[in-house]
Amino acid sequence: LKGGSIGNGYFDMSVYPSSTPISLAITKNGIAATLMEAGCVMKPAFCGPCFGAGDTPANNTLSIRHATRNFANREGSKPASGQIAAVALMDARSIAATARNGGILTAATDIDYEEPTAEEMTYHFDGSVYEKRCYEGFGKADPAAELRYGPNIKDWPKMPKLQDDLLVKLCAVIHDPVTTTDELIPSGETSSYRSNPIGLSEFALSRRVPEYVGRSKAVRAMEEARERGEVPEEAANVLGALGGDLQKTSIGSCIYANRPGDGSAREQAASCQKVLGGFANIAQEYATKRYRSNCINWGMTPFTLPEGAEFDGEVGDYVYVPGLRAGIEAGQEEFAAKLVHEGKVSEITLLCRGLTENERKILTEGCLMNYYAAGYGKD
Structure with a gap:
């Protein structure tokens, strides 16, 4: 997609990094900028689209995804409500080729593109994003700490034991x-x-x-x-x-x-x-x-x-x-x-x-x- 465009028609492309450290890495090495310059929308590291909580395809549309578990209605379509959509699995490079071609299904083998360098493909993990944001409580239990509840945060009901x-x-x-x-x-x-x-x-x-x-x-x-x-x-x-x-x-x-x-x-x-x-x-x-x-x-x-x-x-x-x-x-x-x-x-x-x-x-x-x-x- 470097130097290309996904077009300004009905086709759109969202990119979800699989973790926050990966999101940080592609921001540092410029990959995120390249994707955004091509018209892609960068999203947070979130599992929503996989189970239908985001980017649900529009009615009567086809969505191509680099994700597993491709079974009926997983992406959020609701046939009972008159909304139907289809999803197909595709490798990441062919998705990029399709995006470069304005949404027309295209295999990566059908276009010429410059192979990324080894340095561009090297992933540098930075765990500081977890250290600065995630509490590490292993081995430091505090029984006196109270759980916080809200209007939609409820405790589990009592579960009865099995009788004879x-x-x-x-x-x-x-x-x-x-x-x-x-x-x-x-x-x-x-x-x-x-x-x-x-x-x-x-x-x-x-x-x-x-x-x-x-x-x-x-x-x-x-x-x-x-x-x-x-x-x-x-x-x-x-x-x-x-x-x-x-x-x-x-x-x-x-x-x-x-x-x-x-x-x-x-x-x-x-x-x-x-x-x-x-x-x-x-x-x-x-x-x-x-x-x-x-x-x-x-x-x-x-x-x-x-x-x-x-x-x-x-x-x-x-x-x-x-x-x-x-x-x-x-x-x-x-x-x-x-x-x-x-x-x-x-x-x-x-x-x-x-x-x-x-x-x-x-x-x-x-x-x-x-x-x-x-x-x-x-x-």
């Missing part, structure tokens, strides 16, 4: 080949709620199963009533037919998905389910280990089905897992469960394999926060 048995109600059943973390908790408009776990949970599965939040809240209300010593009628009737004990049974919501958890590593994909009363997920397999680990850390048992087994459960059905707590504590990996559909009970097998000792304790304590509060994990 588990009764979950299916609040979403998704048979798509893969369910992404962006579907489990959309990005973009939710970013302002990241310090408000209850507010953020209102967006869980909002683009895929809009009814999920309301269904889960109704189940959460039954568990809260049980904890107060009350008798939630619906759960009591189900457990009565199964021979279960209400006071020894955790009541929660559950999602079935064939292969959940693909996409970004966002922890909120699991935490929002827990805040809404989630106690388990059921899947054929988990798309990523990190999502499965996040489920465990938020006290949701990550069940899978035996290989080749079909899942016939529907929204509104119940799954009852007697003896779950004792089984997890003992390292049991296969659980005999009951699926309740329209009053009819069928036997199913659920698996939970490969839990570490710490993971088993996290699940029985209710979540990782409870685990640490109970004094575990200090060794």
